[in-house]
Amino acid sequence: MSETDPLVQVENLKKYFPVTHGIILQRRTGYVRAVDGISFFILRGETLGLVGESGCGKTTAGRTILGLYPATDGTIKIDGLDVRTARGKVMMTFRQKAQIIFQDPFASLNPRWTVNSIIGEPLHVHKLLATEKERSERVKELLELVGLNARHINRFPHEFSGGQRQRIGVARALASEPLFIVCDEPISALDVSIQAQVVNLLEDLQDRIGLTYLFIAHDLSMVRHICDRVAVMYLGVMVEMAGRNDLYENPLHPYTQALLSAVPIPDPKKSRAQKRTILTGDVPSSFNPPSGCRFHPRCPIAKPHCAELVPEWRQIKPGHWVACHEI
Amino acid sequence: MGTLLEVNNLKTRFHTPEGTVYAVNGISFKLDEGETLAVVGESGCGKSVTVMSLLRLIPIPPGEISSGNALYRGVDLLKLAEEDLEHIRGKEISMIFQDPMTSLNPVLTIGRQITESLRTHMGMNTEQASRRAIELLEWVGIPDSTRRLDNYPHQFSGGMRQRVMIAMSLACTPNILIADEPTTALDVTIQAQIIELVIQLREQVGMTMIWITHDLGVVAGLAERVIVMYAGFIVEEAIVDDLYEDPRHPYTLALLAALPRADRRRDRRLKSIPGAPPNLVVEPHGCPFAPRCERVIDRCMNENPVLTQVAANHKIACWIDVQTGAPR
Numbered sequence: 001m002s003e004t005d006p007l008v009q010v011e012n013l014k015k016y017f018p019v020t021h022g023i024i025l026q027r028r029t030g031y032v033r034a035v036d037g038i039s040f041f042i043l044r045g046e047t048l049g050l051v052g053e054s055g056c057g058k059t060t061a062g063r064t065i066l067g068l069y070p071a072t073d074g075t076i077k078i079d080g081l082d083v084r085t086a087r088g089k090v091m092m093t094f095r096q097k098a099q100i101i102f103q104d105p106f107a108s109l110n111p112r113w114t115v116n117s118i119i120g121e122p123l124h125v126h127k128l129l130a131t132e133k134e135r136s137e138r139v140k141e142l143l144e145l146v147g148l149n150a151r152h153i154n155r156f157p158h159e160f161s162g163g164q165r166q167r168i169g170v171a172r173a174l175a176s177e178p179l180f181i182v183c184d185e186p187i188s189a190l191d192v193s194i195q196a197q198v199v200n201l202l203e204d205l206q207d208r209i210g211l212t213y214l215f216i217a218h219d220l221s222m223v224r225h226i227c228d229r230v231a232v233m234y235l236g237v238m239v240e241m242a243g244r245n246d247l248y249e250n251p252l253h254p255y256t257q258a259l260l261s262a263v264p265i266p267d268p269k270k271s272r273a274q275k276r277t278i279l280t281g282d283v284p285s286s287f288n289p290p291s292g293c294r295f296h297p298r299c300p301i302a303k304p305h306c307a308e309l310v311p312e313w314r315q316i317k318p319g320h321w322v323a324c325h326e327i
Numbered sequence: 328m329g330t331l332l333e334v335n336n337l338k339t340r341f342h343t344p345e346g347t348v349y350a351v352n353g354i355s356f357k358l359d360e361g362e363t364l365a366v367v368g369e370s371g372c373g374k375s376v377t378v379m380s381l382l383r384l385i386p387i388p389p390g391e392i393s394s395g396n397a398l399y400r401g402v403d404l405l406k407l408a409e410e411d412l413e414h415i416r417g418k419e420i421s422m423i424f425q426d427p428m429t430s431l432n433p434v435l436t437i438g439r440q441i442t443e444s445l446r447t448h449m450g451m452n453t454e455q456a457s458r459r460a461i462e463l464l465e466w467v468g469i470p471d472s473t474r475r476l477d478n479y480p481h482q483f484s485g486g487m488r489q490r491v492m493i494a495m496s497l498a499c500t501p502n503i504l505i506a507d508e509p510t511t512a513l514d515v516t517i518q519a520q521i522i523e524l525v526i527q528l529r530e531q532v533g534m535t536m537i538w539i540t541h542d543l544g545v546v547a548g549l550a551e552r553v554i555v556m557y558a559g560f561i562v563e564e565a566i567v568d569d570l571y572e573d574p575r576h577p578y579t580l581a582l583l584a585a586l587p588r589a590d591r592r593r594d595r596r597l598k599s600i601p602g603a604p605p606n607l608v609v610e611p612h613g614c615p616f617a618p619r620c621e622r623v624i625d626r627c628m629n630e631n632p633v634l635t636q637v638a639a640n641h642k643i644a645c646w647i648d649v650q651t652g653a654p655r
Contacts, residue, residue, distance in 0.1 A: 163603060192582055193369060195585070200596055203596065225593050271544075278519055278520055
């Protein structure tokens with residue numbers, strides 16, 4: 001891993017979705033600011049965790065970085081390649097290098113395709129292997145790599161359990177030999193005993209192939225376990241980013257503090273002693289986000305100026321970034 | 328404190344085109360007045376089917392409660408006439424479900440849905456019921472409750488809908504509240520709000536609760552006693568502190584070892600449990616966890632261990648003593 005050579009570099013990324021009214025003559029009446037100016041980098045071989053509650057824009061951020069949604073503003077560079085301007089062959093090369101694993105192992109696999117077609121498709125699209133036979137051989141290797149039986153190559157997704165399907169999703173993502181994988185809640189739909197299997201698989205693959213991950217999740221315990229660094233999002237913006245132990249042991253932003261204090265600890269004595277910051281109210285809508293600091297209506301330490309000024313995203317100590325007026 | 332509910336040898340099956348699903352396979356437990364009992368386990372372990380069977384909320388057919396009894400204050404809920412059971416359901420024993428969106432009626436106002444049980448079970452008139460509903464909504468922390476009565480479920484957020492569900496389930500001051508994964512669909516900060524609310528309400532009215540969940544973190548903060556289920560069997564039952572400090576069943580041990588911790592530095596890889604839970608269409612034979620168990624011995628494959636007391640208030644169903652590794 002080199003400090004100076006990040007694989008992924010994102011500057012001031014914005015993704016707005018237009019909101020329209022009317023059926024025939026659609027008028028644009030505003031925007032949902034799903035991602036509203038986030039900046040971060042991921043080093044080669046590193047895992048960056050992206051956490052936050054539903055609707056905070058973490059999934060949109062992941063998809064925009066991969067060019068699955070066109071960005072509204074900002075720059076995205078992956079392995080030196082500008083994702084926003086890439087077209088044609090350059091885009092194909094990019095798609096080969098950057099892959100995604102989806103949350104729902106039931107909805108993300110085509111039920112009418114065999115495992116061979118699903119995992120073999122990237123090989124076909126990117127013309128990595130010329131013949132059907134070569135592709136099947138490679139699919140078998142990939143199946144074994146993710147801990148599935150190579151003889152199951154002609155089976156359909158419904159013949160597998162949730163955990164096994166997620167392994168198929170991982171094998172599909174690996175087929176094009178990517179450098180970077182966005183893992184979008186890859187274990188949320190799985191049971192505890194199966195989660196550990198998939199997480200260990202992702203870690204093994206990282207060690208073996210040197211993959212770089214953006215790990216999007218809401219399970220803060222798992223994020224501490226698997227990620228090197230963690231970024232916290234709230235309503236389309238980043239509020240804090242730091243190394244995992246730094247973030248969990250010394251959270252600075254009041255939202256991060258509240259979020260971490262709400263994580264249930266599987267230890268009854270600790271749990272009873274845990275001091276919780278219970279946030280009042282719900283997350284506001286990103287169609288009409290609060291002025292100034294977006295967290296101010298729920299913030300336990302908010303001052304009047306928090307409602308007016310947008311806090312600056314600054315590095316408060318090496319590797320620890322935060323956006324808050326009161327720190 | 329007396330026993331409020333006693334379940335003996337409950338067996339529930341579902342007869343499906345693929346074969347008979349052995350969902351609950353002879354489980355017995357007691358619930359004391361004023362206590363919070365957690366039932367934990369992974370998907371398909373039978374934790375929901377167990378409580379649904381008690382209130383006869385499973386569809387029959389294809390479901391069948393093939394044996395057992397469920398004594399609520401000495402009355403067997405499984406043999407009670409349907410109309411007598413209706414007086415108990417919702418009034419004496421009420422339930423909160425996982426998904427507040429599907430368990431609320433989308434075309435009726437919240438007020439109408441809360442007052443319904445007050446009018447049926449408590450014999451209140453419309454005005455009394457509305458007044459009580461407003462009180463209940465305030466109690467569960469819904470601001471502006473008078474106006475909110477006329478709102479429909481879609482006008483509430485997920486956390487607020489779960490508060491409405493709690494208000495509804497508490498409307499008739501039930502003796503037992505059964506909560507089936509009530510916070511699973513919620514974000515962690517909203518989950519913390521709901522748990523805080525439930526703990527407060529429990530202290531105020533001395534509620535008896537059964538809390539069904541797959542989240543061992545939530546259990547630790549909430550329960551007094553815990554039942555761990557696997558493949559339709561109870562594999563361990565203990566006081567909450569004992570379960571986490573001194574788990575005695577290999578499955579419980581494995582589950583705890585598979586959990587990442589937000590409160591500790593990473594010290595190792597997660598320990599995964601190999602394989603997958605058994606197919607419940609096959610009639611159980613031997614210990615259901617044996618194929619995935621690290622400590623399996625020959626006996627496990629042929630004989631299913633019964634739940635036995637191994638320490639004060641601590642029961643397990645296992646042929647092995649996990650502390651010594653020797654057969655028991």
